[in-house]
Each structure stands twice: as C-alpha cells, then as structure tokens.
Amino acid sequence: MEAKVSAPMNWNWQLGESATLPPSTGRADRKSLRALIDQATSDSVDESDEHAGLLSMIREEVACPFRARIAGEDVECVRFEWPKNGYGLNAVCKSDSRTSVVDIGRLEWVEPRPKGHEWIEAYFAWRDLVS
Numbered sequence: 287m288e289a290k291v292s293a294p295m296n297w298n299w300q301l302g303e304s305a306t307l308p309p310s311t312g313r314a315d316r317k318s319l320r321a322l323i324d325q326a327t328s329d330s331v332d333e334s335d336e337h338a339g340l341l342s343m344i345r346e347e348v349a350c351p352f353r354a355r356i357a358g359e360d361v362e363c364v365r366f367e368w369p370k371n372g373y374g375l376n377a378v379c380k381s382d383s384r385t386s387v388v389d390i391g392r393l394e395w396v397e398p399r400p401k402g403h404e405w406i407e408a409y410f411a412w413r414d415l416v417s
Contacts, residue, residue, distance in 0.1 A: 316411070318404070319404070319407055319408045319411040320411070322343070322404060322405060322407075322408035323336075323340070323408050323411060323412050323415070325343070326339040326340045326342070326343040326405075326408070327339045327340065327412075333373075333416050336412065336416070337373050337412075340405070340408065340409050340412055341366070341368055341375060341409075343405050343408075344366060344375065344402075344405045344406060344409060345366055347401075347402035347405045348366070348400055348401070348402035348403060348405055348406060349400045349401035349402055350363055350364055350365050350366070350400070351363060351364045351365075352396075352399075352400035353396045354377070354379065354393045354394060354395065354396050355393070355394040355396055356379060356381075356386065356388055356392055356393060356394070357392070359381055360381065360396075361379035361380060361381045361386070362379060362380050362381075363377045363378070363379050363393065363400075364378050364379065364380055365377075365378045366378070366390070367387065373413070374389060374390075375389070375390040375409060376388065376389060376390065377389075377390050377392075377393055379393075390406065390409075391410075
C-alpha cells in the first residue's frame with residue numbers, strides 16, 4: 287500500500303507559518319506552537335539552550351519509527367540525531383535499499399503523522415523566531 291503524502295516539511299516557509307500546516311493556520315494554532323516552544327525553552331538562558339530544549343522534547347515526544355518520504359521515496363524515520371556543530375536536526379531514515387541521514391526539512395509527512403509531530407512543527411516555528 288502506498289503512503290499518502292499530506293504536506294512537505296520545508297525550511298523555506300513563510301514567517302509565522304508552520305512548515306507542514308496550511309497557510310491558513312489560525313491564531314490558535316500559532317498560539318499552540320508558541321506554547322510548545324515556551325514549554326521546551328522555559329529554563330533556557332540562550333539560543334543554544336533553547337535549541338537543545340526543543341531537540342530534547344522532539345526525542346522524547348515524537349514516536350519513532352514513523353513513515354515519511356524523501357524526494358518521493360517511501361522511508362521509515364527510525365530516530366533523530368543532533369548535528370555535531372550549529373543548529374539543526376537530522377532524521378535517520380531507512381528504505382529498502384539504504385539508510386540515509388537527512389536534514390529534517392527534507393522529509394515529507396505521510397498519513398498517519400507520528401505521535402508528537404507537533405514538536406517538529408514547534409521546532410520550525412522556533413527557527414523562524416531566531417532567524
């Protein structure tokens with residue numbers, strides 16, 4: 287059975303919009319994302335701490351493995367990795383032929399979305415706030 291792609295996760299999203307939520311995202315959705323960001327970063331003293339807090343919440347709350355796509359190819363995201371330097375988040379994905387480590391922004395959501403996917407949305411929203 288082929289997985290249905292619901293929306294791409296994309297780093298090139300517009301200010302104030304989530305990468306995978308439609309452009310008509312309402313104020314309540316943005317408030318929900320802001321609440322998640324605040325929850326993950328409440329004890330942070332700088333952007334580096336905020337980044338670490340959000341990545342920790344993603345590791346704790348997003349259920350892996352989950353199905354996704356990379357450039358149209360069905361994959362299974364088995365875990366997340368922090369980059370060695372700087373900000374970012376990598377997804378470790380397995381397909382029939384190989385294992386790939388890709389920037390989270392290259393993934394496309396597949397229904398059903400994983401439990402905790404809103405934390406990834408909050409991460410994209412945070413990136414918008416600090417850039």
